[in-house]
Amino acid sequence: MKKLLFVALFSVCYLACIAQSTQSTTFILVRHAEKGTDDPRNPSLNTEGKLRAEKLLNMLSDVEIGAIYSSPYKRTKETVTPLSAKLGLEIQEYNPNNNSFADEALKSYQGKTVLVSGHSNTVPGLANYILGEEKFKQLDESEYSKIFILTIDAIGKAKVMVLNY
Template sequence: MKKTLLLLILVALAFQGSAQITTFILVRHAEKASDGTDDPDLRSEGLERAGKFAALFKNTSVDAVYSTRYKRTRNTVAPLAQQKGLEVQVYDAAKPETIDAIISKYTGGTVVIGGHSNTIPQIANLLTGKDEYKTFPDTDYGNILIVTVLERGKAAKVTWLNY
């Protein structure tokens, strides 16, 4: 009986040890310019915020950096990507399967995703399997959601920062 119990405990510990946590750092783009287009760049305040974002994660290991195709999201995460020697990869926020592909590719790693006031909460909800996160106000640029995921939609925790 004792040997069976010990064996079950060892198997459970081995299985638990094989589960890998993937960390997502989700950031809404910084302050955007109003240039009359649907793809504005960042204002000077936004460029400053992008630099602060890079500084905040200076000592964090990052495996990949993603952004939507827009200048404002790309330029928010670009200083961090450059600091880490990574290319900013484009993802399609309208396709939730993209997040599954990122999880598969970077299981156990850390991924930064730049998005928008509506897409960052949507991604957090997808990762956690809950409908807790709502669209950020249009004037709120300082949100970072750090989501640690064992299994998408089931085993996830969120730390919400403001910078």
């Protein structure tokens, strides 16, 4: 597990370095961590989800992140809150039903790394939007460990790597 985490962290750092040296932008897309059952419409993270949010913090705490985006739900915000607090970055809300926010993020954070916390049905769709092709399908409801790392010069001109964390 530690070896996999090291490989994932190395990959993220490597892609972020490439992005910064060529003015490419890196988007890191994650689905929110495991959700609880405290509220059927807007649940918080459960214990396992809080541990996954800490894993994300540990994995990305040394990456130079320029912005953190989250859909307006508790579970997505709680997934990136530990990292946001450590880096001193405000979590910016986006509409998960409208991928065009990525265009503005690309302009605003050119050459930087942008972290986005979304959902099983929106993260693959955002990855497809950035890639300019339908490559990924909706994640299974039980899938929380995927992380999509996209290095992008322009919408439709990107490379992607998918890891588990």
